Amino acid sequence: MAKTVTFIIFRYNPEKDKRPYYKEYKVEIRRPGMMVLDGLNQIRWEQDGTLAYRRSCREGVCGSDGLNINGVNMLSCITHIEDLKSPIVIQPLPSLPVIKDLVVDFTDFFNKYYIVKPYLITKTPPPSDRERLQSPEDRKKLDGLYECILCACCSTSCPSFWADPDYLGPAALLKAWRFIADSRDEGSDERLEIVNDRHGVWRCHTILNCIEACPKQLNPTEAIANLKKTIVQRKF
Amino acid sequence: MGNNSAFDVVIHKHDVIIVGAGGAGLRAALEASKVVNTAVISQVFPTRSHTVSAQGGIAASLSNMEPDSWLWHMFDTVKGSDYLGDQDAIEFMCRMAPEIVIELEHMGMPFSRIENGKIFQRKFGGHTKDFGKDAIQRTCAAADRTGHAMLHTLFEQCVKNQVVFYNEFFAIDLIMNEGHVVGVLAWDIVNGGFHIFHAKATMLATGGYGRCYKTTSNAHICTGDGLGMTLRAGLPVEDLEFVQFHPTGIYGVGNLITEGVRGEGGYLINKDGERFMKRYAPRVMDLASRDVVSRAMAEEIRNGRGCGPRGDYILLKLDHIGADVIHERLPGIWELAYVFAGIDCTKEPIPVVPTVHYCMGGIPTNYYAEVVVGNMETPETPVKGFYAAGECACVSVHGANRLGSNSLLDIMVFGKVGGHRMAEFAESLPEHVPLPENPGKNGIERVINLFNSNGKERMGPIWEELKESMDANCGVFRTEETLTKQKAIVDVLIRRFKNVGIDDKSKVYNLDLVETLELENMLEYSKAIVEGALARTESRGSHYRDDYPKRDDVNWLKHTLAYLEEDGSIRLDYKPVRLKPLTVEPFMPAERVY
Numbered sequence: 001m002a003k004t005v006t007f008i009i010f011r012y013n014p015e016k017d018k019r020p021y022y023k024e025y026k027v028e029i030r031r032p033g034m035m036v037l038d039g040l041n042q043i044r045w046e047q048d049g050t051l052a053y054r055r056s057c058r059e060g061v062c063g064s065d066g067l068n069i070n071g072v073n074m075l076s077c078i079t080h081i082e083d084l085k086s087p088i089v090i091q092p093l094p095s096l097p098v099i100k101d102l103v104v105d106f107t108d109f110f111n112k113y114y115i116v117k118p119y120l121i122t123k124t125p126p127p128s129d130r131e132r133l134q135s136p137e138d139r140k141k142l143d144g145l146y147e148c149i150l151c152a153c154c155s156t157s158c159p160s161f162w163a164d165p166d167y168l169g170p171a172a173l174l175k176a177w178r179f180i181a182d183s184r185d186e187g188s189d190e191r192l193e194i195v196n197d198r199h200g201v202w203r204c205h206t207i208l209n210c211i212e213a214c215p216k217q218l219n220p221t222e223a224i225a226n227l228k229k230t231i232v233q234r235k236f
Numbered sequence: 237m238g239n240n241s242a243f244d245v246v247i248h249k250h251d252v253i254i255v256g257a258g259g260a261g262l263r264a265a266l267e268a269s270k271v272v273n274t275a276v277i278s279q280v281f282p283t284r285s286h287t288v289s290a291q292g293g294i295a296a297s298l299s300n301m302e303p304d305s306w307l308w309h310m311f312d313t314v315k316g317s318d319y320l321g322d323q324d325a326i327e328f329m330c331r332m333a334p335e336i337v338i339e340l341e342h343m344g345m346p347f348s349r350i351e352n353g354k355i356f357q358r359k360f361g362g363h364t365k366d367f368g369k370d371a372i373q374r375t376c377a378a379a380d381r382t383g384h385a386m387l388h389t390l391f392e393q394c395v396k397n398q399v400v401f402y403n404e405f406f407a408i409d410l411i412m413n414e415g416h417v418v419g420v421l422a423w424d425i426v427n428g429g430f431h432i433f434h435a436k437a438t439m440l441a442t443g444g445y446g447r448c449y450k451t452t453s454n455a456h457i458c459t460g461d462g463l464g465m466t467l468r469a470g471l472p473v474e475d476l477e478f479v480q481f482h483p484t485g486i487y488g489v490g491n492l493i494t495e496g497v498r499g500e501g502g503y504l505i506n507k508d509g510e511r512f513m514k515r516y517a518p519r520v521m522d523l524a525s526r527d528v529v530s531r532a533m534a535e536e537i538r539n540g541r542g543c544g545p546r547g548d549y550i551l552l553k554l555d556h557i558g559a560d561v562i563h564e565r566l567p568g569i570w571e572l573a574y575v576f577a578g579i580d581c582t583k584e585p586i587p588v589v590p591t592v593h594y595c596m597g598g599i600p601t602n603y604y605a606e607v608v609v610g611n612m613e614t615p616e617t618p619v620k621g622f623y624a625a626g627e628c629a630c631v632s633v634h635g636a637n638r639l640g641s642n643s644l645l646d647i648m649v650f651g652k653v654g655g656h657r658m659a660e661f662a663e664s665l666p667e668h669v670p671l672p673e674n675p676g677k678n679g680i681e682r683v684i685n686l687f688n689s690n691g692k693e694r695m696g697p698i699w700e701e702l703k704e705s706m707d708a709n710c711g712v713f714r715t716e717e718t719l720t721k722q723k724a725i726v727d728v729l730i731r732r733f734k735n736v737g738i739d740d741k742s743k744v745y746n747l748d749l750v751e752t753l754e755l756e757n758m759l760e761y762s763k764a765i766v767e768g769a770l771a772r773t774e775s776r777g778s779h780y781r782d783d784y785p786k787r788d789d790v791n792w793l794k795h796t797l798a799y800l801e802e803d804g805s806i807r808l809d810y811k812p813v814r815l816k817p818l819t820v821e822p823f824m825p826a827e828r829v830y
Contacts, residue, residue, distance in 0.1 A: 014744055
């Protein structure tokens with residue numbers, strides 16, 4: 001008999017359930033290195049087609065499948081089943097409205113991302129026939145920032161984000177710093193103006209959950225600290 | 237649930253509709269939205285599209301590292317295509333490449349840089365200097381996360397330009413009237429319900445079809461839905477039998493290890509530790525084009541020189557290039573090898589196998605991204621209002637085999653041109669061509685039937701059998717015997733699908749419904765892949781027939797077209813290769829040696 005692991009999954013179908021409940025499934029371990037997403041797929045394709053979740057690249061770069069697994073936010077596609085304590089409790093990302101089962105509504109999360117003007121702002125026209133130049137040292141300043149996959153694991157692990165519905169949150173603030181840190185960008189003033197707010201950088205109380213939650217090993221807290229420092233330096 | 241009245245049909249009207257929000261779709265949207273009312277429909281939030289997984293880079297003869305020319309790039313692409321590529325489109329793409337990359341940089345794409353501040357370029361398979369003399373550094377990279385950097389940059393520009401998105405809408409069918417494509421029928425995944433998008437110009441940018449195989453680098457969403465839509469509209473798909481096996485998918489899971497690893501000096505070894513590529517491609521060895529390397533690996537494995545207890549993989553060695561280079565230029569690869577193979581690749585080699593990666597075939601277009609129909613006798617003519625770009629299209633710039641880093645280039649060039657062309661077309665039409673009576677009727681009925689079906693079959697087991705049998709019978713090596721067997725298997729699966737039902741009968745986020753509709757698409761075009769492959773009695777590029785091991789230019793220097801007939805059968809037709817480039821002399825078919 002193949003080894004099995006128990007998944008306890010948060011279920012909620014708005015069309016028929018008054019309230020959410022948890023359902024238990026057995027997942028067969030068929031090869032070493034199986035990920036949580038492989039287990040969810042096994043359930044859907046072989047046991048219960050009604051289970052809903054998001055997934056796309058299945059290798060940790062598209063950011064679709066952030067979930068709360070055994071109490072911690074992570075991506076189901078790069079989390080090994082064997083590294084987790086059984087039974088494995090799988091819930092949607094905290095603090096965002098649930099659409100169905102493990103699918104949450106990201107509208108608020110993305111709206112906060114749009115607020116920080118997440119695009120290169122330039123005033124000087126680029127050279128007509130070649131790239132803008134950027135030294136390798138300046139380019140290096142973007143490492144640890146541009147890799148963000150917008151999975152929302154960080155923001156939805158942040159107690160300040162839970163408590164303050166207007167807080168921009170670590171993902172949006174990291175994005176703001178990604179552009180301010182870019183030697184080609186000329187939009188620092190407008191972005192700093194936006195994040196210099198009680199619902200912006202000053203709402204971060206360095207709880208550090210975001211760092212722990214980030215599946216790409218990025219450091220939003222440090223990005224927020226850099227934003228705070230830059231604001232203070234410009235003011236005084 | 238259970239009757240028609242449970243569903244409203246909402247109608248939206250835009251000048252231009254683009255289905256798909258990967259690189260091609262977003263590039264087209266940026267272009268079209270400057271001029272006309274444009275909207276993008278996507279099955280996923282845009283940054284979840286599969287472009288995000290592209291690693292190595294985008295080819296362009298920028299000459300940042302060493303002198304280069306678009307003509308060399310063109311030669312390499314034609315040769316890489318095993319002469320099945322259309323040379324007008326290839327010239328068009330290679331000439332435009334430098335400008336396309338510079339534009340991306342201007343949009344803010346975080347390319348890696350060299351000391352003088354210009355964009356970093358690396359070596360890639362099949363890219364050479366001076367018409368095949370030696371490997372060249374042509375591939376522009378953002379570390380090994382070029383697709384991620386590109387997709388996010390394009391989406392950021394869309395945010396800046398306030399492009400309209402309908403995210404998590406699943407496109408079901410094309411809608412045609414008076415010989416025009418007038419829009420699409422889609423299903424709102426989040427809320428449930430049908431939506432008709434009525435447009436003057438419609439583009440499919442729905443990506444590749446690798447998910448009909450089991451061993452694949454493709455995302456879950458790469459189910460080739462645009463091909464099913466095109467086939468059901470009575471229009472042809474082109475060259476589907478050409479499916480690229482990337483040499484280095486991680487053994488057992490298929491996740492991609494970029495060719496950039498070999499570009500940076502990594503190489504493949506068999507169980508004897510031999511760098512076997514020197515026997516197959518003496519000049520550029522591990523940087524030969526992908527079909528050549530994948531076949532060499534499969535050959536090593538079937539001759540008993542594979543690695544591991546079952547002798548069924550090859551090792552990719554890269555520890556000798558140094559931990560510093562790996563962490564600087566290939567950080568994503570280090571991560572993937574660590575997570576998916578449990579290996580620290582700065583110390584150990586990575587177990588790899590040839591893996592379904594890219595679909596050269598697709599919806600036939602010209603180099604304006606207009607969908608075209610023609611055959612050996614009749615010249616190609618555009619289908620009014622219908623455009624396709626990216627992996628779902630077949631321009632054909634990749635012919636029988638795509639060169640690495642030409643795919644990100646393809647999606648940018650033809651996305652941009654298509655977007656521009658659609659805007660022009662939309663402006664030239666004073667009014668929308670009206671919707672037909674009962675628009676989307678067939679698609680709406682198929683969905684309602686699934687909700688009402690008591691069918692005992694389920695999507696999961698049918699799909700599993702499709703994937704496994706496609707791997708076994710329509711893979712790197714094919715014969716009449718395996719393909720005939722596969723044709724019969726697909727027919728059985730199609731019959732079983734007629735009795736399919738869904739577990740989930742709810743409207744909201746019904747993934748069961750979406751995956752079942754995807755499977756329907758997969759079954760339809762898998763039949764076209766297999767029948768095209770069975771008919772093509774030659775070996776060319778990625779299509780290798782053990783029973784016909786030579787390329788046959790006399791009989792097969794032509795594109796396959798597949799039509800889905802009313803009775804569900806596939807009808808094959810053919811059209812000539814466009815051998816004449818735009819301004820230069822053609823590259824005539826020659827023996828391919830690397």
